[in-house]
Amino acid sequence: MQVLGLKKSPFFFIFSMVMISLLSFKANDEKTIIVSKDGKGNFTTIQQAIDAVEEGKSIRTKIIIKPGTYREKVTVSAAKSPIILIGEKAENTILVYGDHASKQSAEGKNIGTTGSSTLFIFSDNFSAKNITFQNDAGPVGQAVAVLTTGDKIAFENCRFLGFQDTLYTKGTQDDPDKSKTSRNYFKNCYIEGTTDYIFGAGTAVFEDCTIYSKKNASYVTAASTPEGAEFGYVFINCNLTGDASANSVYLGRPWRPFAKTVYINCAIDSTIKKEGWHNWSKLDAEKTTFYAEYNLKGAGADPSKRVSWSHQLTKDQAKKYSAKNILKGKDNWNFT
16 A cells, blocks of 8 residues: 555646646736726726736736726837726726817827827737727817727727727838738727728728717728738628718728728618718729728618729628638737
8 A cells, every 4th residue: 555655646746736837827827907986996097007017928917997987098008918908898887088189289289180099009919898988079170089009909899989080090000110010800899980980001800890970970981001911991790870861971081092991791871872982082092992892781782883993892702801811910810
């Protein structure tokens, strides 16, 4: 019996060490911060929680945001480690601010479209669930709710509220290093606005989202896709609706000449103009943009009325427009 005991002993020692290591890894694999306006969490503001996240680490920080309306401008700097913001539900967990492009800075200059954002995401590996992001400046011109320049950005069950320029996937718009990527994924989200309310250079997939054109709306998208990029904006199984007048809203117009926007298997109501697309009074853009549709349904989806320089994809051509193929990249990003 003593001999058998000696044989078991090393095994149990090794097994114990492995289990301790696994448990230790799991405990250190993710950090949690709680934000609550009533002072019962770690912090009372979202920015305080973001500031507490370490820089340059691979460990993800989970920031749980308790219900409430958080009126603040929030910046996630480029050096921040992976972050996920989680609210209880979008309807009662709200980040809001009211800046707009023509607002004066302390130096007496307009803060501009970029400066107007409520939330700035400059980091990579950022995600959010069950939160409303809002700019409540009203119909006063450009007023951004969320701006992204980082890579591997994902939102699920979130709302983006505003008027003009609600969601700015800026990407590498002004970055001299065009080799950088800026991939964005939106799942089951609600996005509303009036003019160019989804715009920028980043690659973005919108899947199972509601795209809502508010009263007096004019353009859904204004992509500025970089030359040579395979994908710009892709809407998959989305519902385009709103309270704008019938036949008054374009699917998109090109902010920059190589804009790419594609709608796949979407429902398009009567708010969308029959011609579908606008060239922003840039005739040359008709040759360089790529605007396309596949298998759209609804009152605003008649392909026979579209501008001649847009495209109706075949079934085979549409196959490449899956979220996985668009977003996987060289690192095989798992965005779900």
